[in-house]
Amino acid sequence: MGLAERNTPRWRRDLALTACCAAAVAEADRTGDPGQRAARLIDCLGVLRSTHRAGAAAALDMGALRRGLRLGLAPLLPADGEYGDPLGEMRLLDQDGLLCDAVEDLGREHLVPQQALMEYWPWARLRAEQEEQQLYAEIRRLPPEDYAKVRELLASDPVAEQDVLWEKWGGLWGRFGFFEPVSSWPWCNVAGWCFPCPACAWPMRAQSAGGGVFVVSCDAHLLEGVQYTCRQVRRGSGPPALEGGGWSADRVKGFPAAGDYLAVSRTVWRYLTLPGRMEFAIRDALTGIPGLDIFMYPDGDRYDLRITAADPLVAKQWRVDAKAWRSFTALADALLERPVLGGAVPLTIVVPHRQRSDLPLLESCLAGRPDLEVMTDEDIVGEVRRWCRGES
Ligand SMILES: [Zn+2]
Structure with missing residues (x-):
């Protein structure tokens, strides 16, 4: 995600799309307190209005917001230039008031950075990496055995x-x-x-x-x-x-x-269950190979899996962190914000094999970070096995 300059048309459109996604999520969420839901919608409407010129903003009310989420975003997006917005036909809620799949992708691709958003939206906790960080912060304080047990239970x-x-x-x-x-x-x-x-x-x-x-x-x-x-x-x-x-x-x-x-919850599933299942599957696929040592959660939460091959000539180590993010652009942004890792062993970011066609995109985003390498879950198992057979 490139950061748009403030108050440019692009910035205003991204902010409007962010507000629409947040409003759709609030509108579809029937589990929370209705008063709190209404307050979230009013916040979204306020942000949305701030992206329009004064005359157009006055016409935007709660009814228009609700209709736009179901029938098409065109009336909600700030008009710039003579052409209609390419996302104008997009619907974020279906006829039953349930979220359309588009919301998640749209949200990640156009989300306005958290820090700027906070000025408009004190409760916002929307960016994926911040959700992920928050989850880890909750379990990071546990003693190592409890940490490993929680990670395993959320996966299994x-x-x-x-x-x-x-x-x-x-x-x-x-x-x-x-x-x-x-x-x-x-x-x-x-x-x-x-x-x-x-x-x-x-x-x-x-x-x-x-x-x-x-x-x-x-x-x-x-x-x-x-x-x-x-x-x-x-x-x-x-x-x-x-x-x-x-x-x-x-x-x-x-x-x-x-x-x-x-x-x-969906957040726990995306950031803990899915990567956890990949890590346990990698461990299981490599268990029993002579001379191979596999350790889960060796170093708190800095990475998840350490694989060491005690080759008679050269010992080789992999440090693995699995990620099941839906959007590789957002994942690349989050990884680039990490401090550069010291030591000779790079961190191997492992992604699901089903996303392999997008791997070159992720690799090119991370080209300036020799401390990070990316491969799929199947590829790492293959690489470790080949190493142990003396083929690489
Ligand atoms: Zn599934």
Whole structure:
């Protein structure tokens, strides 16, 4: 994300898009306190108005904001020049008032930097890396064994009944606001049932395709073919059966979207569960190779996985940090803000294999940082195995 100069047309448009995304998130969020939600919408409207000239700003009221989010952003974006805005037709909420997929990408790509935003928006905590930092700050103070246990549990059990979680977490349960009741999430609910993704175990998105048919897919693993259809069934007759999909539908068992079932929040899933599952999969794929030493969370949270090969001639080490960010541009920005790492071993940023086509983009963004290298989860496993066989 390049930083636009203040008060240029580009700056005003980015600020307006940021306000629209934040308003859509507030409008779609039916879980929080209604008063707080209204206050957030009023804040968004205030920011949006500040991006328009006085005459146009006066016409922007709450009704116009709500309509624009559902029908198209054109009336909400500041008009500059004679051409319509290319994003003018974009809708951020669907007919059911649920967030469209566009919001996340749009938000990351056009978000105004936090520091500037704070002048307009004291509660804003929107930028991805700041959300991620906040999560880590909550668990960083734990003793090393507890830190490792929390990281492992968030990866292994992102959804479970409260009793099960309570037992697994023991004395650590209740100290963090990581879990939310699945019953409060309309976006993953098919007639009272919810389906865990076969790849990451988190609830899959359920979208009505009309005629009682739902499309059920994982926001992260759709690219790997995790998509099914199912028919709505009468209540009381058990979970509907999933059909089709690149992955075996038998592996997916629905569970009731009821109060006892808790799932990690979307932020925790994105920044802790998804990378955690990649790290454990890398560890498992390399376990048992003679002379290879693998250590999870060796150095607090500076990186997550240390792999050491005790070659008789040259020992080799990898320091791995997995990242499952949706946008590589935002990830590159966050990585570039990190202080340069000392020592001879670079930090290997590992990203999901499904995002491999965007790897050159990430590599070019990080070209000036020899302390950082990037590869996919499959590539690092292959590289370590080749090293251990003496092939590289
Ligand atoms: Zn998934």
